[in-house]
Amino acid sequence: MEKTIIVNAKSKTYNIEIIDHGLKKLREKVQTVWSPRKVAVITDENVGPLYANQVQRQLNAGGFVVEVLTVPAGESSKSWMNLEKIIQQLAEKHFGRQDGILALGGGVVGDLAGLAASIYLRGIALIQLPTSLLAQVDSSVGGKTAIDLAAGKNLVGTFYQPDLVLIDPTVLLTLKSRCLVEGYGEIVKCAALVGGDFWQLTGQIKSPQAIMRNANALIEASVRFKAQIVAADETETRRRQLLNLGHTLGHAVEQAAGGRLFHGEAVAIGLYQLSRLFEQKKLTAVGVTEQISTRLQAVGLPLSDDELGTTDFYRALKHDKKIKQQQLTMIYLKKIGQPEFYCYPIKQVIGWLQQELSQKKS
Amino acid sequence: MEKTIIVNAKSKTYNIEIIDHGLKKLREKVQTVWSPRKVAVITDENVGPLYANQVQRQLNAGGFVVEVLTVPAGESSKSWMNLEKIIQQLAEKHFGRQDGILALGGGVVGDLAGLAASIYLRGIALIQLPTSLLAQVDSSVGGKTAIDLAAGKNLVGTFYQPDLVLIDPTVLLTLKSRCLVEGYGEIVKCAALVGGDFWQLTGQIKSPQAIMRNANALIEASVRFKAQIVAADETETRRRQLLNLGHTLGHAVEQAAGGRLFHGEAVAIGLYQLSRLFEQKKLTAVGVTEQISTRLQAVGLPLSDDELGTTDFYRALKHDKKIKQQQLTMIYLKKIGQPEFYCYPIKQVIGWLQQELSQKKS
Incomplete structure (x- = not known):
């Protein structure tokens, strides 16, 4: 090929x-x-x-x-x-x-x-x-x-x-299996942003071996999408920020985990957790989170981590590069293939997460 | 103003x-x-x-x-x-x-x-x-x-x-006088590239005090010219290289002098020496070098330096960033206001300089 x-x-x-x-x-x-x-x-x-x-x-x-x-x-x-x-x-x-x-x-x-x-x-x-x-x-x-x-x-x-x-x-x-699976975390993120055939394809991946068998199609779909975005917005002024789906919570948990989590694993956690929170908020359509979790779990990607909700996690979140004038821009899915921007004061985001993540922990 | x-x-x-x-x-x-x-x-x-x-x-x-x-x-x-x-x-x-x-x-x-x-x-x-x-x-x-x-x-x-x-x-x-005069070295270089009124204006500058009195006009003319060049060629693929007039020999002598010469002083030396060499070669019109030297000497800028022609000088020249595939691109003046590119194997440039600069020394 x-x-x-x-x-x-x-x-x-x-x-x-x-x-x-x-x-x-x-x-x-x-x-x-x-x-x-x-x-x-x-x-x-x-x-x-x-x-x-x-x-x-x-x-x-x-x-x-x-x-x-x-x-x-x-x-x-x-x-x-x-x-x-x-x-x-x-x-x-x-x-x-x-x-x-x-x-x-x-x-x-x-x-x-x-x-x-x-x-x-x-x-x-x-x-x-x-x-x-x-x-x-x-x-x-x-x-x-x-x-x-x-x-x-x-x-x-x-x-x-x-x-x-x-x-x-x-x-x-x-590649070792964990490294292959890590990369798939970013692919699921891309597919969730694109929807359609790409999302269907990820629905058929039930094991790390299946990632390898479908590697060409998965890589091509991801790269085509990313190339489109970069052509529209090279320096991440707006549209390129869509690619940050799952990355806000993902970066924070990755940093708090201090090297224990791979980047793609942290993105998987961020993707799932943010979807769960926005589905509770009724901004994300019912069932989206389950579709995401099915895909991630099929290849052994994590959905959560002990660092979620810790002091280190919130410290990292507060220093997110995407915070502008105390406002954090998050990306969520209205439904699969329909990403939206959600801009909210960082203090209130943290208050909301503290409430939600501690409920889940208790 | x-x-x-x-x-x-x-x-x-x-x-x-x-x-x-x-x-x-x-x-x-x-x-x-x-x-x-x-x-x-x-x-x-x-x-x-x-x-x-x-x-x-x-x-x-x-x-x-x-x-x-x-x-x-x-x-x-x-x-x-x-x-x-x-x-x-x-x-x-x-x-x-x-x-x-x-x-x-x-x-x-x-x-x-x-x-x-x-x-x-x-x-x-x-x-x-x-x-x-x-x-x-x-x-x-x-x-x-x-x-x-x-x-x-x-x-x-x-x-x-x-x-x-x-x-x-x-x-x-x-500013100390030497710093003011140094900047004027770059201004004379710009004026030599532009010619016309700008070159005439530099002809009237006979002292460091005169630089200060005419600072606004000199700055404006230099900046207008440079802005034009940058608009045509931001990343120095071709036209912006014109601004390197005087810089090839200038950089080498500046580096060989190890901090003793200011940048604008080295540019003055490079501008004068290159003009002299190209006038000998009959590529630069007769009299251009004298016009340049008059302007530089009027404010006390140097025309030569002991480092010209030393081993350190040639070592620096051989590592000029502008050398591509063993070819050095130099800028010379056909006449005032008419810069041209001169691309020549670095080895032969060095041979030629060794001959010319040693003649002058002896």
């Missing part, structure tokens, strides 16, 4: 290519967008040993000069220290404005390498080669780059579009 | 306001672009004591909550360490997406604060309030932000346009 999705962002137009065994076509695909140049392949200690050699051989055969830069695996690599190290290495190896960075890895590598590409020499060329399901459906699409601060995730970053995103679903076969 | 110049950059349209005693109108001007919010005033140890109180009072009166962040004066403040510190402070003080940064200072503060604004939360609002002549005519206009690396100046940065640039020429009265 080979599908091309065109992203028409305000700052740039580029292709997302979904290709089974796409890694084997890397040279050809890179050559469609890049003339021969130096390429820094940025990867991590998990993904590098699996694919870096293959990537390097392909690029060398295409006349590219390759430097492989490896960071430790895991969220803690999205740091100032690693950003500075990468840029230091680019400068030492005399990377110029015409050279490029290829991000080979999951969301951490994509976010970090993307930020480095966007600020080195005020921006050099970038290709994303996402290797986790979460990165393939979410973080590699749309040009968000970031590192974390002690005060919170993704507090430093840029909007910076790549020249190409190459998605090879067959690399997912090497 | 009050002049408004509109910058129509691809990413954003905004005003540059040149206003005598503009600092006294700060509140009113900021209110035209910003609703009440938190504002981080970033300044340095020289400029802060002169103006930070006044800026804070004005902003407070407009309903803004102000935090003043001060960095040491001088180029060495354009560092990862200061960037990280500023962003750390923004996060600790819970600056949100709707808050803003006001850069109060010369080029160092503008570059550093601009970069912080462009990457904190993927970009928050920015106002530039340049207080040196160099910053007023050059670095505050056009959205270039940067910090330095050990390997070279401005190797990390972004293109990020502010919401407003407020230029108050009366603040130049507190």
